[in-house]
Amino acid sequence: MNLKISGASQIFAIIGDPVAHSASPAFWNAAFHFCDIDAVYVPFRVCRADLAEAITGLKALCVSGCNVTAPHKQAVAEFCDLLHNPADSLKAVNCIKFCEDGRIEGWNTDATGCLRMLTKFGRQRTGLVMGSGGAAAAAIWALQQSGDRVFQIARSYSDAIDSEQTNDIKRLAWNKKNFAYAIEESDIIINATPLGWHKDDFVAELKEFLSKSKFYVDFNYAPASRLVETARQSGCTVMDGRELLLEQGVESFSLLTGLPAPEEVIRRCIFGG
Structure with a gap:
């Protein structure tokens, strides 16, 4: 060209x-x-x-x-x-x-695009969004259009301050206990953080708690993302950031x-x- x-x-x-x-x-x-x-x-x-x-x-x-x-x-x-x-x-x-x-x-075509992606999974009940920036806001909006219950985990959150549910969103601090709880309760997990772009990025809680019954969506399209690789190895149905x-x-x-x-x-x- x-x-x-x-x-x-x-x-x-x-x-x-x-x-x-x-x-x-x-x-x-x-x-x-x-x-x-x-x-x-x-x-x-x-x-x-x-x-x-x-x-x-x-x-x-x-x-x-x-x-x-x-x-x-x-x-x-x-x-x-x-x-x-x-x-x-x-x-x-x-x-x-x-x-x-x-x-x-x-x-915000991230939000409307994410909504179209989620419809391909069929009706879900509960979603977990990782992150607290603009991408996370888009993911939460997309989940809520179907009336889904939403968990949000971010490093900027504190259980002592943020754990009260607001607007159908339960905000949780980024720790092993909360990941175990939120992943168990959720049908779909969405990574809306920058994690995955660097070859050393890894979230041990995903490896430990993801299972083949879950849907995993990643906003990042890094070809060697260890988060996406972890989700695939866990048997999840995966859509990476290219979608x-x-x-x-x-x-x-x-x-x-x-x-x-x-x-x-x-x-x-x-x-x-």
């Missing part, structure tokens, strides 16, 4: 820190090529301290739209003039559009370009073949 960039090419981007691992530029540019769209998609590493300047700069440079990855999903929502459901309730976005009238619109990348990518493409996404082209880029 040879990208042809002209003086009229639209610019789309992804911002995050880190961002070098992102698979989004490959499939977005393949989709542009397939659809004969004069556009290019590029990654920008943006640290937390520079986020406000980055959003201003992207807007000033007439970037058409942008995907947002960790750690900026919640912070970028504050820059949006209009948040579409469910981003408005989650206060987190992973997809923003710079409109011609100067407004910034935001969506979510496809779901949210197809939706984001349509939202930001106004055109149907070439799903099979995007799928081949993500899964190979």
Whole structure:
């Protein structure tokens, strides 16, 4: 594939820190090529301290739209003039559009994409979400659309402070006892933390308590994730982060370009073949 960039090419981007691992530029540019769209998609590493300047700069440079990855999903929502459901309730976005009238619109296609993924498992009753950031908020929203009971485990939580159930979410501290309880009670376990990207990342509680009766979903698409490997070895039904990348990518493409996404082209880029 040879990208042809002209003086009229639209610019789309992804911002995050880190961002070098992102698979989004490959499939977005393949989709542009397939659809004969004069556009290019590029990654920008943006640290937390520079986020406000980055959003201003992207807007000033007439970037058409942008995907947002960790750690900026919640912070970028504050820059949006209009948040579409469910981003408005989650206060987190992973997809923003710079409109011609100067407004910034935001969506959370992680949440809607996760919901579509979960429907493939059939009706579940209870879910465990690992993490407390924007990705975790998206996962919880998706589970709650089916009326599911939700456990949330995070290192930032304390049993003494956070263990009271709120809005059908029971928040628990990250420890062996709570993992044993929450996994036993849950049908589906969702990793919405960054754990899995580094080759040494490991959660011993997953190895100890997961079983073949569970469904496991991971928001990360690291090819060598030990968390995903653990879930597969435990006999779980597994969906790794490539499924979510496809779901949210197809939706984001349509939202930001106004055109149907070439799903099979995007799928081949993500899964190979």
